[in-house]
Amino acid sequence: MTNELSRREFLAISTLLGCAFPLAGCSNLNGYVADRFGGGIPEKISVTNSPVIDPAFHLISRAGFGPWPGDVEQIKKQGEKAWIEEQLEPESIDDRLCDFRAKRFESVFLDPGTCYEFKREALRKDLCRYHLMRSVYSKRQLLESMVEFFSDHFNIYIEKGDCIYLKATDDRAVVRKNALGCFSDLVLSSATSPAMLVYLDGKENKKEGPHGIPNENYARELLELHTLGVDGGYNQKDVYEAARCLTGWRLESGSKRGTAYFDPSLHDDGEKIVLGKKIRAGGGEKDVEALVNIACVHPSTAKHIAKKLVRHFVSEDPPESLVNSVAKRFSESGGQIKPMLREILYSSEFKASAGSKMKRPFQFVVSCLRATGADTMAGDEVLEYLTRMGHGPFQYPTPDGYPTEANPWLGTLLWRWNFAFALCSNFIENAGVSLDTLCTAIGLEDLDSIKKTPEVLFSYMAGRSPNHEESKAIKDYVSRRDFKDEKVRDELVGLILSSPAFQKV
Template identity: 35%
Template sequence: MTSRLRCGPQLAAGLGRATSLVLALAIAAPAGATVRRPATADEDARIVHALSRLTFGPRPGDVEAVRAMGLERWIDQQLHPEKIADPDLAPRLASLSTLRMSTSEILKGYDPPPELKREIQKKRAELGDNASEEDMRKARRELAAEYKGQMAGPPKQVVDELQQAKLLRAVYSDRQLDEVLVDFWMNHFNVFAGKGQDKFLLTAYERDVIRPHAWGRFEDLLKATAESPAMLFYLDNWLSTDPSANPQDIRRAMAEEEGMAPRRPARGFGGFGRRRGFGSAPGMRPNGRPAAQQAKKAGLNENYAREIMELHTLGVDGGYTQKDVTEVARCLTGWTIGGLRRQDPHFVYLDAAHDHGDKVVLGHKIKSAGMKEGQGIIHMLATSPATAHFVSYKLARRFVADEPPASLVDRAAATFRKTDGDIREVVRTILTSPEFFAPESRQAKVKTPFEFVVSAVRASGADVSDATALTQRVAQMGMPLYQQQPPTGYKDTAEAWVSTSGLLARLNFALDLAAGRVRGVTVAAGGLAPRAGDGAMLADALAARLVPAGLSESTLKTLESQSGQGLDAARVAGLILGSPEFQRR
């Protein structure tokens, strides 16, 4: 690491000692470590805490701005993002053209044409099983170049732009709590971009499904995700049919929906048949079985039924059985994706594919009612007391602590039940609670890699002209955006992210960021503490600017001991951004 800094032997040794100490402190530092804070009022400490949880980290001047507005008023404002003007964000996103495209436009512009896909398959066969991934990448690039005129851009561009937009919104949006909550729901209702065509469906999923419903009724959000082509494809419900249904009837029904003549089914895809690009290359299930093998079997598919109960609503201890999973899957047969031949995927219900028998779910008898059965299941799950508790627990874990107080979870769940699942009111209950502001809740959460990178950019006042390198750094820390394969999403608890290698990657990034070595990002480190001089004064001034919550005595002594050995403001700032306290929020 020190070789990357291109410093002399004595300075390198000093920086190496500081780095080792900061890493050791970061791994060992408990949540309640003694912190040396500036002489601020308790209200300022509350403001700093709120900024660390309701935003992706305070920027220079944020504490003063919230103090001037009043903390309670600022929290209420963040709870109503639709009332916050956000004029500076749109220009940052202007160059990311796919964000404004419909799914149809994305598929027509970025999904490789069938001829190119056949050429790639042919080349793969020619290279054989022993071909390296690099050989295949080279072959794909060469073949894609021949079809460049038929495409608006490579498929990778769609996910790349989503990743950049996510990071830019988190850094620059004034609707910070909105971005935090959208991030929460995207993780709660996780969809893996690496599964086949989902890379082309995710743009609309976030823009048209998650964002419009992030603050409304939980039932509306759940229904919107259930009907989303991205979720239907990811968890295979689009392939789920009544095993006794007549395949010819299903094909006729889909052809009527498509406005086209029925096709003969592709082998292994039951009544739906293979539609361009769909049904291929699914990911692995958490139990290790290839979802592709499950998806290609005709008939009932239980993947989504299991996850809607275990991960989206009731929770793993929510009181359901394997029989309930099967019965829910039966209720949701026929919920599928139409418009695929026209490259315009959308939700459709095919009655011909539905299991019309009676069902029993969680002790409730479900009479045969076609699409209404699935709608009834969504209502039943969304309004269950177990769902109120599970969702409230996850929200409290995100905003308060890895193990949130039971009293707070119970009150949030009561709000959930009383307000018919009003997400805004549940979040308000959490953010205005005594438990949220309790001293033991402060600095109690370890930042995920995404939170860490964004908070460092915000704290340093960096200007981002190209977010690509930042998204790559997040991926290198173990959190590639939109690329979590299992439906569980990324963990938001400390044990998932605290390791020597992970913290070293964070410290390397912090040092590179402060030194201006991250492509597309500009930091004026010298302007962070322009009149501080050097030595202990420099360390104190930079710490106050970058970590308003304060540094522990041990961390500050480490920095002060090194800042007098020739380290400039950029290197001291990098060490502070890599410090144990900056890893926490």
């Protein structure tokens, strides 16, 4: 790490913006191609002068990872409703520039057997860098937001056992394939995913005789985390019966290494009763489908998933009325994800919630890279910052996934500040920003214009004009600095990225 600030040094200047939170060469080629084909910073960007957060800015900040330069204007031109509907059909969005950037991470596209030929460190880097790159550069921002959501919901810790060899396939064939589809398809795909079979010990689950107990690890998390929720109305007998349904799934070795198969000889093929519903004897590998169907149509599942989605998009304290309406959409559509997202993104609660949620570290880093129009290959230094913040992709050890609340992340602020300053000063390897280009695009052609109207930078980054206290703090800061050096401008942008206005979404 370079250019790191001590807590004492940072607090000495951050108080000007209230940043002490009052809260509980391949890269060059990619950048050239992006600029050449319209993926860089536009020549001109309009900046809001409204004291409230711009609705289009709010939409892409919550439904995605924040605006890339020019995105807010594009959404306004297109219309918010049209943008939402387009995002709900990601195949209709040309994402070839993002694909071009991400294709170098070859292992994420390979079958599990081939992945075993790679070193664990190479697989880890490819997977994490691919996830970060798609979040930064994809025009399919809602899809990427849902990938992050379901990667936590169906969390898999890649450091356990062989998960690191299997997670890329899970990400591709389970999460990304079904993130905007039918929830029951997503659950069923996850239940027999090789990575999940390793992570929650499903591959060890087999018939244990008349008095034996099957391995209940996955069955418990299926009911407690993935479907009904901890207060969803299931009991220990339901966990036991669900575990019986899941017996017999194994992983291949040899030429098909890392793929799942069903071994009838290890399956408990007797009658089961789960959540009051009978699963007849003799179902074999179809038992898992019956189990998933029973769990997914249970009313508690609709409520549980609706609450988590509203918490993700709207508030840590989900409005009960919105949760109920989203749960209704779940039930009426048979668990389709798109109707739930429409209910949330068109709701008054969503629109009224602008600026009320604290960004998690991953969202903060991605939004910084997007706001500055960074050219990055998500190299080791960027990943190291995420690790230091405690939010490395696929690095959470327990099945509940990374926390969504603000409190667990308050200890990451110093590393956020260090990242913002290092990024704006171009001290992060393979993560370059051109503040000259960005400032010119928003009408700040030189250092003198920045000194005269620094609020424009704040408005661009925060999606609203600064309030009285923020404006005074910015002016006081600028008045004390010598704007003959671009380093002062870089520091000012770093301060704005570190401010509560940017760190809240």
